Amino acid sequence: xxxxxxxxxxxxxxxxxxxxxxxxxxxxxxxxxxxxxxxxxxxxxxxxxxxxxxxxxxxxxxxxxxxxxxxxxxxxxxxxxxxxxxxxxxxxxxxxxxxxxxxxxxxxxxxxxxxxxxxxxxxxxxxxxxxxxxxxxxxxxxxxxxxxxxxxxxxxxxxxxxxxxxxxxxxxxxxxxxxxxxxxxxxxxxxxxxxxxxxxxxxxxxxxxxxxxxxxxxxxxxxxxxxxxxxxxxxxxxxxxxxxxxxxxxxxxxxxxxxxxxxxxxxxxxxxxxxxxxxxxxxxxxxxxxxxxxxxxxxxxxxxxxxxxxxxxxxxxxxxxxxxxxxxxxxxxxxxxxxxxxxxxxxxxxxxxxxxxxxxxxxxxxxxxxxxxxxxxxxxxxxxxxxxxxxxxxxxxxxxxxxxxxxxxxxxxxxxxxxxxxxxxxxxxxxx
Ligand code: 5AD
Ligand code: SF4
Numbered sequence: 001x002x003x004x005x006x007x008x009x010x011x012x013x014x015x016x017x018x019x020x021x022x023x024x025x026x027x028x029x030x031x032x033x034x035x036x037x038x039x040x041x042x043x044x045x046x047x048x049x050x051x052x053x054x055x056x057x058x059x060x061x062x063x064x065x066x067x068x069x070x071x072x073x074x075x076x077x078x079x080x081x082x083x084x085x086x087x088x089x090x091x092x093x094x095x096x097x098x099x100x101x102x103x104x105x106x107x108x109x110x111x112x113x114x115x116x117x118x119x120x121x122x123x124x125x126x127x128x129x130x131x132x133x134x135x136x137x138x139x140x141x142x143x144x145x146x147x148x149x150x151x152x153x154x155x156x157x158x159x160x161x162x163x164x165x166x167x168x169x170x171x172x173x174x175x176x177x178x179x180x181x182x183x184x185x186x187x188x189x190x191x192x193x194x195x196x197x198x199x200x201x202x203x204x205x206x207x208x209x210x211x212x213x214x215x216x217x218x219x220x221x222x223x224x225x226x227x228x229x230x231x232x233x234x235x236x237x238x239x240x241x242x243x244x245x246x247x248x249x250x251x252x253x254x255x256x257x258x259x260x261x262x263x264x265x266x267x268x269x270x271x272x273x274x275x276x277x278x279x280x281x282x283x284x285x286x287x288x289x290x291x292x293x294x295x296x297x298x299x300x301x302x303x304x305x306x307x308x309x310x311x312x313x314x315x316x317x318x319x320x321x322x323x324x325x326x327x328x329x330x331x332x333x334x335x336x337x338x339x340x341x342x343x344x345x346x347x348x349x350x351x352x353x354x355x356x357x358x359x360x361x362x363x364x365x366x367x368x369x370x371x372x373x374x375x376x377x378x379x380x381x382x383x384x385x386x387x388x389x390x391x392x393x394x395x396x397x398x399x400x401x402x403x404x405x406x407x408x409x410x411x412x413x414x415x416x417x418x419x420x421x422x423x424x425x426x427x428x429x430x431x432x
Pocket of ligand 1: 049163258298300330334
């Protein structure tokens, strides 16, 4: 057996891709290991979304260089969005790297490994043969209780801050029958929850099916208890999908719908194609369909030209909506994106102050949301043993982690739990 170490950066789609790469290399005799020391092959599955994510890759490559001195036959691959964006530059800058493979071409890894074995030199695969990849990938070898499933990839929206349209390519959707087949395989391997992934997952459009119809068909799979999807764009939130939140009981009442900013002039400069009030009205409609739905979002502070008043508008929007949780980031200049050349870049200390203020508000909302569950009974899907002996970790419909004293036979089942208290990042409760 050869040892394969895959390190995943960034989003859930990268986690899905990493699992697919491991499945693909298993027939070649590679078994997963959890450290790079002694590995025969190391794959860094990288993220390019913000500056710091990309920098981490080069420092990891520095560490791998030392390891490779002691094990010269170790293969090093850079995969993911940094690979797609930087291609040749990685080869030039990091001699330790044997192969560079983009997110749409990793099904070619077996060929690339064969080329390396024949000492044919270092290889780069960064084409976009989009439709080919999924047909070439292996069936899942196993599954956790909660499984990711990519249904849509790429982005045609071109928000001015974002590298995704360049690294993941144009929007395209997998055919529904392929998705349903993969979902059934995952459920056979133990999945009880499926998280549908796409950069614009609610723009899903496969053989005339939208995401609502896909979720309806998925809900008919016996043994599948919960369906989630991420990440969505406000512009693609169609009436049928909103209605599905009221009609499809397996669709969880939790929606990640990034707004990025609460200021119309910033939204315009970001090319988001909606105003803050459009978003407010959309949330009203979603809440009318499913009153208990919990909302989450992504925010960027310090976008070029963002004034104090613009930032205040973001705080106002957050107060108006009320989020169960959210991610927030300082604007980070990305090479090749339109916003990176805007002149009115915001000073670092201003970005820091705004991020602190926003995160303080969002965290207070998160705690208030979590605290509002104390004393209530909620259905919890148990995923795995918790750190404390005798306890399991499960999740509520709102994705909150819950720790409960329970037998391991409950893993993979949904049971009612009375929530008793909250610690920083989790809830604690008892089986009822
Ligand atoms: N700077 C900061 N945050 C960014 N995001 C995307 N691009 C950038 C950038 N250049 C954030 C957005 C997006 C999330 C995945 O990452 O909020 O929704
Ligand atoms: Fe990036 Fe905007 Fe596309 Fe989301 S919708 S992936 S933020 S370009």
